Amino acid sequence: MRVTDLTKQNAIIRNLGKSQEQLQNLQEGMSTGRRINKLSDDPIGATKVQDTRTKLSFMTTLQRNIEQNFLWMDRTEAELLHMNDQLQQAKTLILAQSNASADRNTRLVTAEELRAITDGLIQSGNARIGKVYIFGGSKTLTPPLERGQRIQPAIVDMDNLGADAQFLLDAEQFAAEFDGFSLNPYVVRITREGPMGFARYQVSDDGGENWSAEKTLLPNIELVNEDGKSSDKVEMRFTAPEQDNLGEPMIFPEGLVYRFDANPSVIYHGNTDQRLVETSESKVLPINVTGKQIFYKTEAIPDSINIFETMRSLEEALVRDDPVVLEQRLGELDQAANQLLTNAANVGSVRREMEQQLDRLGNRELSNTRQLSDLEDLDYQQAVVDLNLADVRHKSALDTSGRLIQPSLLNFLK
Amino acid sequence: MTTSSLFSQLDMGKRSMMAQQAGMNVAGHNIANINNEDFSRQRVELTTEHPLKSRFGNGVSLDRVKRVTDNFLTERLVKEQTRDGELDIREQGLRRLEQLFNDMEGEGLRSVLNEYWDAWGNLASSPEAEIARTDLLNAGKAVAERFSGLSRDLFSLRQEFNGRLSERVEKVNQLAARLADLNARVQQVERGEGQANDLRDEREMILKEMSTLVDIHYLEDKDYQINVSVGSGWPLVHGRTANRIEASFNNQADSDDDMAMFSIRGVDPKGISRDLTQELKGGELAELISLRDEVAVGFQQKVDQLANELAFEVNKLHVSGTGLNAHYEVLDSSFALKPDALNKPLPFIKDGTFTFSLVGDNNDYLETYEVELVAGQDTLPQIVDRINQTVGDSGLAQAVLNPDGSMTLRAGGPYDIVLGEDATDFGVVMGFNNFFENLNGARDFRISERLVQNPNRISTGRALLPGDNSVALAIHQLQFEPTMNGDSITFDEFYNGISAELGLRMDRAAGERRNQQLIVDQFQKLRNEVSSVNMDEEVADMVQYQRGFEAAARFIGTVDEMTKTVINL
Numbered sequence: 005m006r007v008t009d010l011t012k013q014n015a016i017i018r019n020l021g022k023s024q025e026q027l028q029n030l031q032e033g034m035s036t037g038r039r040i041n042k043l044s045d046d047p048i049g050a051t052k053v054q055d056t057r058t059k060l061s062f063m064t065t066l067q068r069n070i071e072q073n074f075l076w077m078d079r080t081e082a083e084l085l086h087m088n089d090q091l092q093q094a095k096t097l098i099l100a101q102s103n104a105s106a107d108r109n110t111r112l113v114t115a116e117e118l119r120a121i122t123d124g125l126i127q128s129g130n131a132r133i134g135k136v137y138i139f140g141g142s143k144t145l146t147p148p149l150e151r152g153q154r155i156q157p158a159i160v161d162m163d164n165l166g167a168d169a170q171f172l173l174d175a176e177q178f179a180a181e182f183d184g185f186s187l188n189p190y191v192v193r194i195t196r197e198g199p200m201g202f203a204r205y206q207v208s209d210d211g212g213e214n215w216s217a218e219k220t221l222l223p224n225i226e227l228v229n230e231d232g233k234s235s236d237k238v239e240m241r242f243t244a245p246e247q248d249n250l251g252e253p254m255i256f257p258e259g260l261v262y263r264f265d266a267n268p269s270v271i272y273h274g275n276t277d278q279r280l281v282e283t284s285e286s287k288v289l290p291i292n293v294t295g296k297q298i299f300y301k302t303e304a305i306p307d308s309i310n311i312f313e314t315m316r317s318l319e320e321a322l323v324r325d326d327p328v329v330l331e332q333r334l335g336e337l338d339q340a341a342n343q344l345l346t347n348a349a350n351v352g353s354v355r356r357e358m359e360q361q362l363d364r365l366g367n368r369e370l371s372n373t374r375q376l377s378d379l380e381d382l383d384y385q386q387a388v389v390d391l392n393l394a395d396v397r398h399k400s401a402l403d404t405s406g407r408l409i410q411p412s413l414l415n416f417l418k
Numbered sequence: 419m420t421t422s423s424l425f426s427q428l429d430m431g432k433r434s435m436m437a438q439q440a441g442m443n444v445a446g447h448n449i450a451n452i453n454n455e456d457f458s459r460q461r462v463e464l465t466t467e468h469p470l471k472s473r474f475g476n477g478v479s480l481d482r483v484k485r486v487t488d489n490f491l492t493e494r495l496v497k498e499q500t501r502d503g504e505l506d507i508r509e510q511g512l513r514r515l516e517q518l519f520n521d522m523e524g525e526g527l528r529s530v531l532n533e534y535w536d537a538w539g540n541l542a543s544s545p546e547a548e549i550a551r552t553d554l555l556n557a558g559k560a561v562a563e564r565f566s567g568l569s570r571d572l573f574s575l576r577q578e579f580n581g582r583l584s585e586r587v588e589k590v591n592q593l594a595a596r597l598a599d600l601n602a603r604v605q606q607v608e609r610g611e612g613q614a615n616d617l618r619d620e621r622e623m624i625l626k627e628m629s630t631l632v633d634i635h636y637l638e639d640k641d642y643q644i645n646v647s648v649g650s651g652w653p654l655v656h657g658r659t660a661n662r663i664e665a666s667f668n669n670q671a672d673s674d675d676d677m678a679m680f681s682i683r684g685v686d687p688k689g690i691s692r693d694l695t696q697e698l699k700g701g702e703l704a705e706l707i708s709l710r711d712e713v714a715v716g717f718q719q720k721v722d723q724l725a726n727e728l729a730f731e732v733n734k735l736h737v738s739g740t741g742l743n744a745h746y747e748v749l750d751s752s753f754a755l756k757p758d759a760l761n762k763p764l765p766f767i768k769d770g771t772f773t774f775s776l777v778g779d780n781n782d783y784l785e786t787y788e789v790e791l792v793a794g795q796d797t798l799p800q801i802v803d804r805i806n807q808t809v810g811d812s813g814l815a816q817a818v819l820n821p822d823g824s825m826t827l828r829a830g831g832p833y834d835i836v837l838g839e840d841a842t843d844f845g846v847v848m849g850f851n852n853f854f855e856n857l858n859g860a861r862d863f864r865i866s867e868r869l870v871q872n873p874n875r876i877s878t879g880r881a882l883l884p885g886d887n888s889v890a891l892a893i894h895q896l897q898f899e900p901t902m903n904g905d906s907i908t909f910d911e912f913y914n915g916i917s918a919e920l921g922l923r924m925d926r927a928a929g930e931r932r933n934q935q936l937i938v939d940q941f942q943k944l945r946n947e948v949s950s951v952n953m954d955e956e957v958a959d960m961v962q963y964q965r966g967f968e969a970a971a972r973f974i975g976t977v978d979e980m981t982k983t984v985i986n987l
């Protein structure tokens with residue numbers, strides 16, 4: 005085949021260019037330390053690198069959030085234990101007052117102390133981290149617990165009166181008040197029409213199923229149903245107006261009903277929402293305990309009690325100097341302690357599970373980082389070997405090129 | 419016996435010397451052009467002169483100077499140049515595209531999306547925190563900026579490809595003009611029984627250059643003219659006339675973008691033009707057009723698709739959520755309908771119920787209203803009326819259709835409005851509580867102004883419960899939900915698809931270019947084998963002709979002596 009000078013030149017230029025390009029690529033890799041510097045170096049590898057980086061940053065986020073929420077759980081446990089301490093204190097005081105050595109005065113003093121303990125419980129229940137209340141469910145910016153008001157307006161119910169009466173009479177004039185804390189649905193109904201002192205009434209403490217004996221309506225009556233629930237030897241008073249707007253004695257029609265809305269001594273303003281924290285792509289764990297779970301009765305748990313009602317009942321019994329109720333309620337204090345400790349234990353177990361999850365995330369992070377390095381990083385030993393090879397190749401290409409283009413016939417003619 | 423006379427022998431000697439000189443001349447010409455890529459070497463073709471009526475020869479005659487070339491190789495080379503030009507441009511263009519999607523340094527769209535999702539995760543972990551909201555806003559802004567930046571960059575790239583078209587079009591015209599001129603001169607020379615060897619070389623060079631730019635078909639006719647056509651046979655050069663191609667703006671384009679792009683038209687001397695844009699099938703021009711109108715547009719559409727889906731899915735979750743004390747006395751829709759769309763059914767909504775509530779102080783829910791919507795039927799004015807009917811009392815809440823086609827929900831008295839569960843996507847479509855807003859894919863992707871002004875409006879949960887993180891959790895986990903391509907792949911997988919496609923195309927283009935270069939080199943080598951100059955050959959020839967010249971001169975000298983002898987008889 006005929007070899008021309010042009011062919012030789014082109015071949016040299018082309019081949020030298022190739023070996024230089026190879027050196028260039030190796031140089032780029034070695035200076036960035038990465039095997040993949042642009043998409044076309046390894047398109048599939050590049051996308052895997054990006055995916056791995058995504059996973060790593062996701063895991064970092066989860067880990068950081070879990071660690072931050074340990075604070076929440078630790079605080080929850082601490083407060084619960086503190087509440088338990090306070091309850092134990094209350095128990096000690098009550099025990100001291102339920103034996104014969106106590107008298108009216110000591111019981112009054114203890115009542116004050118009990119009240120202070122209740123305040124302490126409320127304060128614990130309103131614990132917060134920064135501006136966030138931890139026992140309010142998802143209503144975290146308002147204090148979950150608040151002392152209730154003793155006096156509450158009664159709900160006037162005229163349904164049982166005749167249609168004319170409903171039309172003519174105005175419910176507002178019959179406005180009355182209940183005074184006291186209780187969860188029982190008291191109902192007062194007028195059984196004989198008349199003014200105060202003549203009209204008669206019956207009271208029910210279970211919403212209208214069982215009624216007491218008839219009694220005479222007086223301006224200020226104590227609501228006690230001897231035949232009804234024995235739990236609440238409670239201080240409920242009912243006050244009805246004596247006179248109507250015109251100054252005349254109020255006539256209470258027969259069938260008029262007054263209802264009492266449950267009036268807890270401590271109101272829970274929060275809700276029962278769980279505070280969920282992500283622990284993996286598809287898993288969340290609840291880290292909170294609500295005030296409701298801690299202090300109030302939960303239907304699903306038969307042993308649960310309303311701690312505040314117990315405390316109130318004890319306080320009122322001390323004021324009333326009633327040792328019987330003291331003894332009845334003492335057992336409830338143990339139930340209360342149980343309730344607190346169970347909740348604390350639950351939080352503890354969630355915390356342990358989160359720690360395990362944190363470990364798992366740490367392991368995943370490690371293996372992903374390794375994978376990233378495998379994909380991305382340049383193998384330096386290999387690169388150095390390649391570089392040396394490429395260098396040798398380049399130098400020998402230069403050498404032979406030199407030999408190819410130099411001599412020509414002219415060198416040998418005279 | 420007839421002998422050739424001495425004078426005729428002198429003549430023979432003279433012709434011999436001239437022939438050797440010619441050979442020298444040609445060798446010299448070849449050597450001078452040894453580095454000229456487009457040169458085809460020439461050889462002197464000597465034949466024996468026709469003998470006169472004697473039995474003795476009559477010396478040598480110069481038949482012609484032959485140009486050593488293989489037309490088949492030239493044709494192949496021209497064709498392969500076209501593909502080479504194409505692939506060169508393709509590789510360059512894809513490399514520019516690759517830079518836009520390169521996330522290896524951690525600054526591309528994928529990275530900002532990661533940070534965005536992480537910011538939602540952090541917000542879900544502490545929904546009451548204000549810092550987490552500011553962080554999320556910043557991360558969202560970064561996403562918006564990257565999307566709009568990418569869209570802008572893609573458009574600039576299209577403009578760059580467009581610009582390169584016009585300079586190449588000018589080049590083609592220049593080459594065509596030169597070719598026409600050369601055609602005239604070749605015709606002149608060869609009609610007169612000459613050989614226009616060097617002119618032909620120049621014509622070939624022009625053809626090669628032209629073929630890189632545009633796919634040509636050429637033919638030499640019997641009048642020694644090379645006629646060139648492009649596309650489906652539009653004549654670029656016909657004999658001595660060269661037509662022009664033009665890059666002109668396309669006034670009938672569909673979109674504003676496309677109106678800024680050139681189309682290629684062929685103009686003949688009478689001024690009749692023909693649109694060649696779709697007809698060009700090879701060469702740099704065609705490749706630039708393809709990169710500009712198919713490849714870049716294709717990637718732009720994918721980016722737009724990603725932007726639209728991302729905005730829609732995030733918004734869907736965000737619309738029915740609430741932030742920190744985030745209720746509205748007046749809620750304006752971000753989007754407005756054009757006048758002719760007002761009386762058509764509102765698009766993109768689904769059958770179902772759209773709810774909103776009135777809240778008072780302390781975030782108490784006073785009243786919740788449910789409005790039923792029917793897709794494909796309800797128009798916006800009808801919906802506004804239905805809302806007002808459902809509320810029933812404009813003192814409580816009122817919906818108003820504004821003159822510009824947008825809608826406002828207004829709460830009366832001391833109340834405020836909060837949006838609730840929305841199975842119809844009405845809130846998303848009108849833009850009542852969106853996170854992202856965009857009308858034009860990625861180009862105008864932005865965060866809702868409402869949120870920028872008050873980060874507390876970012877929805878984290880429901881029903882104004884500050885500790886509820888259900889919305890934030892759901893959005894965080896959107897990262898791993900298959901929401902694209904008919905709910906089959908995630909956002910990340912879709913983006914991977916884009917990068918992988920780009921990377922693979924790039925890879926393939928680079929590989930094809932390398933192959934094509936090998937092919938071109940091969941043909942070039944074959945052509946060189948035939949047509950280019952070998953120094954040693956020419957030097958050997960030169961020695962040969964020099965000796966021949968010396969011998970001829972010697973012969974003349976000897977005949978001269980003989981003549982002198984005769985004269986001095």
